[in-house]
Amino acid sequence: MIRWLIFVLAYIALSFYVLQALRTISKQPWWSWLYIAVSLAVMLNFIYQFTAGEETGRVLSIPKSYAFGFLLTMLTFNIITILFLFSEDIYRLISGLYQKLYGAEKQFGLPARRRFLSLLALGIAAVPFGALLYGMYKGKYNFKVLKYNLEFDDLPDSFDGYQITQISDIHSGSFDDRKKIEYAVDLINQQKSDVLLFTGDMVNNMTSEMEPWADLFSTLDAKDGKFSVLGNHDYGDYIPWETEELKSKNLEDLKALQKQMGFDLLLNEHRYLKKGEDKIALVGVENWGKGGFKKAGDLKKAASQINENDFKILMSHDPSHWEMEVIKDAYHYHLTLSGHTHGMQFGIEIPGWIKWSPVKWRYPYWAGIYKEMGQFLNVNRGFGFLGYPGRVGIWPEITVITLRKKALT
Template sequence: MLRWIVFIAIYFMMGYYSLQAIKTASRFPWVYFAFMALSLLVLGNFVYQFTFGINDGRVLSRPRSYAFGFLIAMMTFQIITIIFLFSEDIFRLISGGIQRVFGSSSEFSLPARRRFLSIMAMGIAAVPFGALLYGMYRGKYNFQVLSYDLEFEDLPDAFHNYQITQISDLHSGSFDNRKKIEYAVNLINEQQSDVILFTGDMVNNVALEMEPWKALFSTLNAKDGKFSILGNHDYGDYVKWETTALQKQNLDDLKGIQAEMGFDLLLNDHRYLQKGKDKLALVGVENWGRGGFKKAGDLNKAVSGIHENDFKILMSHDPSHWEDVVIHHDYHYHLTLSGHTHGMQFGIEIPGWVKWSPVKWRYKYWAGIYEELGQYINVNRGFGFLGYPGRVGIWPEISVIRLKKKGMA
């Protein structure tokens, strides 16, 4: 209760401070009242969803996710406005003090706020506010196909120009537009890749979230099949289960759903993809993550029976596994496919110029292709969304990777 009181008090103070900019910029009272009403509506919805709203044991249900998203948008507007107002208030205090000491009047008074500065503050604050709303409305389904060509000296000849489609982090419990998801599934099939690899987090919390989408994702098709691994959300660890047996049953249900959809789920295991006499090893580990995430991945178990010199593709949900374990493992992993970070669903990307997201402060390898010690990783930005119910600048991704043998045309 104390946390709620502190949070609400801070929110009201921020709202009051932001209101000063609106009063300075506009002479129409209805504008003030509209801002206050919107602020109260956003706060009220957030408090309701996280206290009296439907609670099915999940950390972040869809209504809570949207309540959180609207709150983030509103507070972003407030914070940016406050930065401008606070800077001006420092100037006003200094000016008032100088006027009091050196001026002709003995009374202390603050200069009036400058209208143009309040208008500028609101204009700048409106940009991320609008972007966050756009991200919730359309950005989350702005699917991008990102293609990469990777060359290897020891790629088996028969796998030259072999094409992989990687998808990751469906988070099907967040889907709310079937037509958009149908479009994305068709887009995956249009790539006509040799194999489809899914790198974890099929659901947010429970296996039932995938039931409405099972038939649709069953239509995914690739000549050499579909393979998958588990992500941290797939284990049901973020649900308050009545018994451990129920949690285990949930995981078994999800494994069954994946099998029904035609995915070969690799649980610390491997398969060989064969073309004539040539083959490559496809390795899949369970989730292994740094910083409190489940460490069920067992790389040594997964490669038991694989020859050290085999060409290897590793599926591992969390890129911290690549950084902490895979790069320096005794075996050489030519290509690792991960997801997990979502690129934080927020950032700025201009190919060839800018690639930035706050998630880079948590994960060194957070989106796209990286190379270390002659080994590559692709960190997929994710198909779905979680938490903030949108995407801004970091769009949902379908990765298409073409393997090439160096020296072959």
């Protein structure tokens, strides 16, 4: 109860401060009343969804996600506006004190707030405000197909031109538009890749989240099959369970559902992809992540029955596994496929110019292709979304990788 009281008081204080900017730029009171109404609606909806809504507790339902998304949007607008207003108020305070101490007038008073700075503050704050709303309305389903050609000296000849489609982080519990997901599934199939690889987080927490979508994702097709691994959310670790048995059953149900959908789930094991006399070792580990994330992945076990000289593709959900274990392993993993970061669902990307997201401060390898010690990593930006129900600048991704034999020089 106390934390909610603190939240309400802090939110009202921020909103009241921003209200001063609105009153500075316009004499029309309806602007202020509109802002007050929207602010209150966002705050009350957030409190309702997280206290008395349909799904209480730690389950992040779709209404909760939107309540959080609207709150985030409003807070972003308020905080950016306040940064400008506060800097001006510091100037006003210093100016008022100076006039009292050294000016002709000895009565203390603050100079009037400048309309230009209030306009500038609100104008700049409106940009992320609009972007976050767009991200919830359109951005989360703005699917992009990203294509890469990767060259290898020791790629088996028969696999020259072999095409892989990778998807990751479906987070089916967040979906709210079947037609958009149908479009994305069709887009995946249009790539006509040789193999489809899914790198974890099929659900947010519970197998039941995927059940309404299982028939649709069952239509995914690749001639050499579709393979998957588990991500950190697939274990159900982020919600309370009445018993450990129910939690274990949830995981077993998810494994069974993936099988029904046609996925070959790799649990610290391998498969061989074959073309004539040539083959590639496809290795899949359970989740392994730094910073408190589950470390069920066992690379040694997964690779125990493959050859050191095999060409290897590793599926590992969390890119920190590649950073901390894979690239240092005695085996040479030619290509590792990961996801997990979502690119934070927020950032700026202009191909060939800039690629930035705040998530880079947590994960040095957070989106796209990287190469270290002669080994490649692709971090997929994710198919779905979680928490904030949208994407801004970092769009949902379908990755298509073509393997190429490096030409002799």
